[in-house]
Amino acid sequence: MKTIYTADHNLHHAAYELIGGQMTPAFECPRRAEIVLEQVTAAGLGPVIEPTRMGIAAAAKVHDPRFIAFLEQAWPAWLAEHGDSDALPMTWPARSLRQIEPDSIDGKLGFYSFDAGCALTRGSFTAITSAVEVALTGVDLIAAGERAAFSLCRPPGHHATADQMGGYCYLNNAAIAAQVLVEAGARVAILDVDYHHGNGTQAIFYGRPDVLFTSIHGHPRQEYPYFLGYADEHGAGQGEGANLNLPLVWGSAWDAYGPALDAACEKITAFGADTVVVSLGLDTFEEDPISKFKLKSPDYLRMGERIAGLGLKTLFIFEGGYAVEALGVNTANVLTGFEGA
Amino acid sequence: MKTIYTADHNLHHAAYELIGGQMTPAFECPRRAEIVLEQVTAAGLGPVIEPTRMGIAAAAKVHDPRFIAFLEQAWPAWLAEHGDSDALPMTWPARSLRQIEPDSIDGKLGFYSFDAGCALTRGSFTAITSAVEVALTGVDLIAAGERAAFSLCRPPGHHATADQMGGYCYLNNAAIAAQVLVEAGARVAILDVDYHHGNGTQAIFYGRPDVLFTSIHGHPRQEYPYFLGYADEHGAGQGEGANLNLPLVWGSAWDAYGPALDAACEKITAFGADTVVVSLGLDTFEEDPISKFKLKSPDYLRMGERIAGLGLKTLFIFEGGYAVEALGVNTANVLTGFEGA
Numbered sequence: 001m002k003t004i005y006t007a008d009h010n011l012h013h014a015a016y017e018l019i020g021g022q023m024t025p026a027f028e029c030p031r032r033a034e035i036v037l038e039q040v041t042a043a044g045l046g047p048v049i050e051p052t053r054m055g056i057a058a059a060a061k062v063h064d065p066r067f068i069a070f071l072e073q074a075w076p077a078w079l080a081e082h083g084d085s086d087a088l089p090m091t092w093p094a095r096s097l098r099q100i101e102p103d104s105i106d107g108k109l110g111f112y113s114f115d116a117g118c119a120l121t122r123g124s125f126t127a128i129t130s131a132v133e134v135a136l137t138g139v140d141l142i143a144a145g146e147r148a149a150f151s152l153c154r155p156p157g158h159h160a161t162a163d164q165m166g167g168y169c170y171l172n173n174a175a176i177a178a179q180v181l182v183e184a185g186a187r188v189a190i191l192d193v194d195y196h197h198g199n200g201t202q203a204i205f206y207g208r209p210d211v212l213f214t215s216i217h218g219h220p221r222q223e224y225p226y227f228l229g230y231a232d233e234h235g236a237g238q239g240e241g242a243n244l245n246l247p248l249v250w251g252s253a254w255d256a257y258g259p260a261l262d263a264a265c266e267k268i269t270a271f272g273a274d275t276v277v278v279s280l281g282l283d284t285f286e287e288d289p290i291s292k293f294k295l296k297s298p299d300y301l302r303m304g305e306r307i308a309g310l311g312l313k314t315l316f317i318f319e320g321g322y323a324v325e326a327l328g329v330n331t332a333n334v335l336t337g338f339e340g341a
Numbered sequence: 342m343k344t345i346y347t348a349d350h351n352l353h354h355a356a357y358e359l360i361g362g363q364m365t366p367a368f369e370c371p372r373r374a375e376i377v378l379e380q381v382t383a384a385g386l387g388p389v390i391e392p393t394r395m396g397i398a399a400a401a402k403v404h405d406p407r408f409i410a411f412l413e414q415a416w417p418a419w420l421a422e423h424g425d426s427d428a429l430p431m432t433w434p435a436r437s438l439r440q441i442e443p444d445s446i447d448g449k450l451g452f453y454s455f456d457a458g459c460a461l462t463r464g465s466f467t468a469i470t471s472a473v474e475v476a477l478t479g480v481d482l483i484a485a486g487e488r489a490a491f492s493l494c495r496p497p498g499h500h501a502t503a504d505q506m507g508g509y510c511y512l513n514n515a516a517i518a519a520q521v522l523v524e525a526g527a528r529v530a531i532l533d534v535d536y537h538h539g540n541g542t543q544a545i546f547y548g549r550p551d552v553l554f555t556s557i558h559g560h561p562r563q564e565y566p567y568f569l570g571y572a573d574e575h576g577a578g579q580g581e582g583a584n585l586n587l588p589l590v591w592g593s594a595w596d597a598y599g600p601a602l603d604a605a606c607e608k609i610t611a612f613g614a615d616t617v618v619v620s621l622g623l624d625t626f627e628e629d630p631i632s633k634f635k636l637k638s639p640d641y642l643r644m645g646e647r648i649a650g651l652g653l654k655t656l657f658i659f660e661g662g663y664a665v666e667a668l669g670v671n672t673a674n675v676l677t678g679f680e681g682a
């Protein structure tokens with residue numbers, strides 16, 4: 001399959017994130033995409049192509065236009081107020097506060113964030129835009145008849161909600177791609193295999209019957225994003241039944257993961273999907289520095305095989321994974337496992 | 342008047358806060374209370390007494406007991422997870438997320454916070470408890486017949502909501518004091534003159550007709566806490582009309598502040614209060630490092646005189662103020678202005 005990649009992702013490079021009460025070098029770094037590019041090339045997966053430069057107009061299909069405008073305009077406002085350092089929020093409109101967008105850039109950042117570790121930097125918006133283009137170029141390949149494609153998006157997207165950034169995510173590449181596929185007539189299921197629950201993707205489609213969201217992830221009682229991803233979230237209103245969360249506890253290995261993946265795939269089949277968008281995070285790996293599952297590198301071959309077994313058009317969207325040295329091999333394993341099945 | 346003070350406040354000492362995207366030495370530091378103690382002593386205000394050790398049972402009158410339990414239990418959980426560094430939240434249950442208290446200490450911190458710059462440290466809970474005792478000892482003095490008292494609370498309290506910490510505040514000393522006064526039969530108004538809107542105090546009493554909340558503060562369009570403190574917040578339900586916000590824009594000096602203070606005082610008089618609880622923040626000072634009003638040191642004498650002009654029993658509760666060297670003099674000016682009126 002083809003891989004869609006652009007070096008523009010390098011323009012987003014947060015210096016640090018807030019984790020464990022301290023500023024720490026950001027785990028979500030440019031090297032992540034570079035090592036994946038190296039390993040999918042080394043694995044002979046197929047051609048690497050540049051994204052079509054279509055801009056982010058399609059992002060407004062799932063995101064609040066005011067949020068998109070904020071992402072575009074935040075940096076100059078931050079620069080004027082605080083100088084050339086990463087923009088991070090420091091307060092937010094919690095339970096007893098009003099959902100009002102203030103004039104202050106610090107207030108706006110809090111309004112549009114759910115995470116203090118997710119920085120906007122000078123080049124972020126260009127990279128965010130390019131990641132959406134990478135995702136949508138994958139959609140174009142599927143629409144043109146390809147069985148599968150790999151959108152090597154960075155920054156990732158699955159935590160981004162209709163109007164909030166967080167978890168290293170700004171615009172929801174997978175949700176935008178899914179929506180464009182739906183509008184082109186596809187019946188779309190999303191399979192989110194990132195270690196963290198894809199709260200943004202779930203929230204975007206939660207009330208809708210036409211897109212199935214399935215996710216296997218660290219249990220939110222224990223793990224980020226903590227406030228979504230529980231097993232009792234089945235969808236709302238017309239979307240009732242079109243959401244499946246399969247949270248697993250810390251320490252879960254393939255013996256628990258494999259059956260959960262089977263359950264997600266059975267749900268996708270029952271839904272009658274013809275296209276699956278895979279939010280492909282590799283932070284389920286046993287050596288991931290911020291995660292606590294125990295998948296091993298060969299398990300990713302089996303993951304790819306199982307996804308191929310769905311027999312659907314398949315768009316892989318790159319999400320998380322922070323054990324950088326193994327990240328390329330593990331990603332390539334999913335994709336070659338898929339191709340070889 | 343008597344000042345209530347305990348050295349226990351020193352047990353709360355955050356190393357840093359997140360502001361402007363960077364970890365900065367915490368503005369809310371122990372020296373603040375020490376210089377105020379020095380200056381009220383130098384001004385000959387009156388005796389300095391220790392608080393009565395009554396514990397924080399009264400805090401549950403305005404706070405969620407689960408939140409109080411969290412404050413008490415958070416440090417050992419944080420220490421076990423992250424080691425001996427300040428506890429700060431890094432994600433929170435924003436708009437599209439569920440209001441669920443997770444098992445994880447990081448999740449709990451986000452659930453019970455609205456601010457990434459407000460740290461819990463090893464000794465915080467003892468200091469928080471002592472600040473409540475300092476406030477309630479002031480209540481006891483008023484109940485025993487004193488005209489006025491100064492509760493030199495630290496950490497401050499007016500940002501703390503029923504179930505969230507933020508803005509250097511953990512338990513709401515002023516709200517707890519006001520509630521105890523009400524239960525003893527007083528008709529209580531709160532006058533919040535801190536530069537920042539007392540969002541916690543407002544939220545606690547917002548639906549109640551029996552406690553008036555008035556506040557003069559930096560406009561939340563421009564200023565922390567951004568998401569509350571607007572002029573259109575008049576109270577809700579039975580509390581309709583018992584909330585008055587007087588936001589002022591950046592750069593406001595006494596010529597704008599004085600009339601706002603008059604308006605707040607007129608409202609308090611019209612309410613028929615017999616007791617006023619003053620949330621006494623001094624960050625309206627022109628040299629305050631995080632604020633943008635332009636009050637000068639002599640203005641605080643006039644502030645004290647105007648408050649005395651209400652002719653009510655008056656409990657001063659210490660809140661913010663970060664221009665540390667001038668903080669003692671400015672605080673003493675309010676209190677001596679009050680005494681001399």
Ligand SMILES: [Zn+2]
Nearest residue numbers: 194196283320
């Ligand atoms: Zn992840």
Ligand SMILES: [Zn+2]
Nearest residue numbers: 535536537661
């Ligand atoms: Zn303040």
